[in-house]
Amino acid sequence: MKRILALTFSAAIAALAGAAFATPAVPDAAARGRKAFDRYCISCHGVDGDGRGPSAEWLDPRPRVLTSGTFKFRSTPSGELPTDDDLHQTITNGLHHTNMPRWGPITERERGDLVEYVKSLSPRFEKEPQGKPIAIPPQPAFTPDLVRTGQDLYGKMGCANCHGDTGKGDGSSAPTLRDDWGFPITPRDFTSGPLKVGDEPRDLFKAFMTGLNGSPMPSFAESITPEQSWALVAYVRSLRKE
Amino acid sequence: MSKHLRWIAVVLLVAPAMRAEAIPAFARKYGMSCTACHVAWPIFNQEGQNFRDNGYQFGLGKDDPVTLSPAYIPIALRTTPAYQFTRQTNQPSDQGPITVQSGGVPLPPGVDILTAGTVAKDISFLLVVSGFGPDGTASVESAWARLDNLFGSGWLNFKIGKFELDEPASAHRGVALTYGYAVYGAHPLGSTVGFDMGENQVGIEIDGHDARSATRYSLSFTSLNGGEVLSGRESGNGWSSPMVYGHVQQAFETGSSVLPWVRVGALGGIGWWPTTFDTSAGTPIAGTGREHKKLIRAGGELSWLMGNAATPLFFTVAYQYGREDAGLAEAGTTDPATGIDLSTVSNSFHGGFAELDWVPFSESSYNSVPWLLFARYDIVRFQRGTGDVDGGTIGVRRYLALGPRASAAIHLEAHVDQAKGIGAPDPVSGLPMNVVTQSVLAGVDFDF
Numbered sequence: 001m002k003r004i005l006a007l008t009f010s011a012a013i014a015a016l017a018g019a020a021f022a023t024p025a026v027p028d029a030a031a032r033g034r035k036a037f038d039r040y041c042i043s044c045h046g047v048d049g050d051g052r053g054p055s056a057e058w059l060d061p062r063p064r065v066l067t068s069g070t071f072k073f074r075s076t077p078s079g080e081l082p083t084d085d086d087l088h089q090t091i092t093n094g095l096h097h098t099n100m101p102r103w104g105p106i107t108e109r110e111r112g113d114l115v116e117y118v119k120s121l122s123p124r125f126e127k128e129p130q131g132k133p134i135a136i137p138p139q140p141a142f143t144p145d146l147v148r149t150g151q152d153l154y155g156k157m158g159c160a161n162c163h164g165d166t167g168k169g170d171g172s173s174a175p176t177l178r179d180d181w182g183f184p185i186t187p188r189d190f191t192s193g194p195l196k197v198g199d200e201p202r203d204l205f206k207a208f209m210t211g212l213n214g215s216p217m218p219s220f221a222e223s224i225t226p227e228q229s230w231a232l233v234a235y236v237r238s239l240r241k242e
Numbered sequence: 243m244s245k246h247l248r249w250i251a252v253v254l255l256v257a258p259a260m261r262a263e264a265i266p267a268f269a270r271k272y273g274m275s276c277t278a279c280h281v282a283w284p285i286f287n288q289e290g291q292n293f294r295d296n297g298y299q300f301g302l303g304k305d306d307p308v309t310l311s312p313a314y315i316p317i318a319l320r321t322t323p324a325y326q327f328t329r330q331t332n333q334p335s336d337q338g339p340i341t342v343q344s345g346g347v348p349l350p351p352g353v354d355i356l357t358a359g360t361v362a363k364d365i366s367f368l369l370v371v372s373g374f375g376p377d378g379t380a381s382v383e384s385a386w387a388r389l390d391n392l393f394g395s396g397w398l399n400f401k402i403g404k405f406e407l408d409e410p411a412s413a414h415r416g417v418a419l420t421y422g423y424a425v426y427g428a429h430p431l432g433s434t435v436g437f438d439m440g441e442n443q444v445g446i447e448i449d450g451h452d453a454r455s456a457t458r459y460s461l462s463f464t465s466l467n468g469g470e471v472l473s474g475r476e477s478g479n480g481w482s483s484p485m486v487y488g489h490v491q492q493a494f495e496t497g498s499s500v501l502p503w504v505r506v507g508a509l510g511g512i513g514w515w516p517t518t519f520d521t522s523a524g525t526p527i528a529g530t531g532r533e534h535k536k537l538i539r540a541g542g543e544l545s546w547l548m549g550n551a552a553t554p555l556f557f558t559v560a561y562q563y564g565r566e567d568a569g570l571a572e573a574g575t576t577d578p579a580t581g582i583d584l585s586t587v588s589n590s591f592h593g594g595f596a597e598l599d600w601v602p603f604s605e606s607s608y609n610s611v612p613w614l615l616f617a618r619y620d621i622v623r624f625q626r627g628t629g630d631v632d633g634g635t636i637g638v639r640r641y642l643a644l645g646p647r648a649s650a651a652i653h654l655e656a657h658v659d660q661a662k663g664i665g666a667p668d669p670v671s672g673l674p675m676n677v678v679t680q681s682v683l684a685g686v687d688f689d690f
Contacts, residue, residue, distance in 0.1 A: 033607070036550075036552040038605065053646075055273030101293075104453060107503055197372070
């Protein structure tokens with residue numbers, strides 16, 4: 001009995017601590033952001049941010065379910081909430097190969113308000129602290145040796161199962177992949193075009209070390225070192241044909 | 243001055259509003275609401291301006307037609323069945339000055355067919371065919387192709403065809419449906435020049451912009467022959483009445499909740515128009531013009547948002563100066579006040595407009611911008627002769643749909659203007675009287 005009480009107490013303390021460090025949306029900014037959301041976002045993300053706007057059914061990939069607090073593109077460790085900057089970058093730069101456009105032309109104030117409103121849509125931001133960005137060591141020179149090291153890792157880590165032996169996104173598991181909401185999801189084709197979140201080597205590094213929450217793409221932060229992650233980046237970049 | 247020329251002046255000063263280019267085919271292509279790119283259809287917001295500047299591209303791999311479902315058709319239709327009543331005072335008649343009134347619903351109401359988009363990465367186009375009204379005719383209002391992002395830079399784009407000049411406020415995306423911006427079509431009394439800045443021109447344009455379209459420029463080389471309304475006095479070939487036109491804009495963000503965004507701009511143009519023609523039974527033969535004289539346009543604008551940019555008060559104030567050389571007025575045109583033969587002297591004007599477009603609130607629905615209120619004041623003052631214009635337009639649009647597929651709005655509008663000294667002669671003094679034009683319009687604007 002004492003043990004159960006202790007566990008319950010510990011869990012309560014942890015939850016309170018999480019809530020204490022949480023950074024919920026700023027109400028005034030979120031209220032302004034709601035107006036911007038109504039204008040720019042609801043046709044895809046839905047009136048309630050549930051990713052079920054009238055256009056959602058026709059979009060591939062589907063719009064993010066903002067109420068879940070689960071975001072693919074972050075600088076924070078796997079499973080954690082994104083930083084405000086992560087959300088801001090996605091809104092500002094858009095996502096390649098998706099229908100999420102760049103909202104960079106709208107005012108900085110509107111984009112900031114949208115970040116706050118997006119945070120207000122998920123209770124996670126009230127209960128949990130936002131993650132801390134992972135450390136990204138300086139990018140090494142992409143030498144042939146580093147590329148070979150990355151190629152070995154690509155095989156050992158099973159990347160080819162989804163992304164295919166040549167990186168075209170046609171691995172044996174590719175047809176079976178689903179995201180957390182059950183929608184089919186296509187592995188990135190590394191041979192053409194940028195990642196959804198950007199075209200810089202550090203964007204790949206982040207994807208390897210943080211994973212893409214809500215998708216089958218895991219984080220390799222527990223499996224490989226940062227140096228090995230850069231090697232993987234070097235190899236994946238070498239697959240680009242255009 | 244002949245009655246004919248007076249009527250030209252009236253027509254040019256209070257020309258009907260141009261049909262707007264708002265293209266819901268883009269909303270269908272990207273799944274986005276009209277409000278993503280328009281303050282309220284058809285007025286651009288900064289996202290829409292940037293999308294257009296980029297060659298109808300967001301640049302994230304979903305623009306090229308090969309990325310789309312083959313079922314997607316980049317065509318939009320617009321029609322505006324409306325009742326319009328117009329009243330004009332001091333019109334000439336055999337019985338003396340009279341007031342002319344007319345009203346009705348044109349059936350069919352006319353249709354714009356718009357197709358636009360990208361044929362491939364960085365190659366964009368726009369084709370607008372407008373007409374199909376009671377007379378059954380249609381014309382190509384816009385037809386251009388554009389090579390975008392030359393050398394990988396948004397600062398260099400090349401457009402060729404029939405297009406709208408880059409203006410302080412688009413004559414083709416204005417919200418008013420009764421009368422357009424008076425200063426765009428202003429000409430001094432007796433002018434023979436057929437150029438109207440609000441009409442689409444034929445030529446080429448080089449333009450560019452930064453990543454957010456905060457800084458923009460355009461430089462156009464057009465033929466004044468190519469306007470939508472030909473005067474019958476055009477010169478020999480497309481390039482024998484050339485115009486060079488430029489426009490620059492710079493937007494600033496203040497970070498303020500009261501005044502979050504301000505844009506300033508400046509424009510200038512110089513063109514040449516023929517003054518001598520071969521004639522047939524005394525009527526100039528189109529295409530025989532020569533002995534060109536110069537006309538210039540110069541001005542600037544200031545636009546700003548007040549309040550939340552998502553539900554803005556959107557202001558535009560524009561000023562324009564115009565000058566036409568001696569010889570560009572019809573021979574024998576006299577200034578009623580001074581008796582000067584206006585064909586022997588240069589003439590100029592100052593004018594502009596102030597416009598307010600207000601989205602009073604938004605709704606958390608797929609018709610997120612339910613109302614638009616608008617008001618505009620137009621003014622033109624000439625150095626010599628008559629024709630000074632003061633005009634006001636107010637209106638309201640109630641959007642019935644403004645989602646990611648199509649748009650519809652109930653449109654109510656009222657307009658009144660006074661053009662001085664261009665009406666029938668005063669029976670007592672013999673001087674031309676002022677003409678007051680009043681118009682009301684009520685209709686439904688469909689854009690699908």
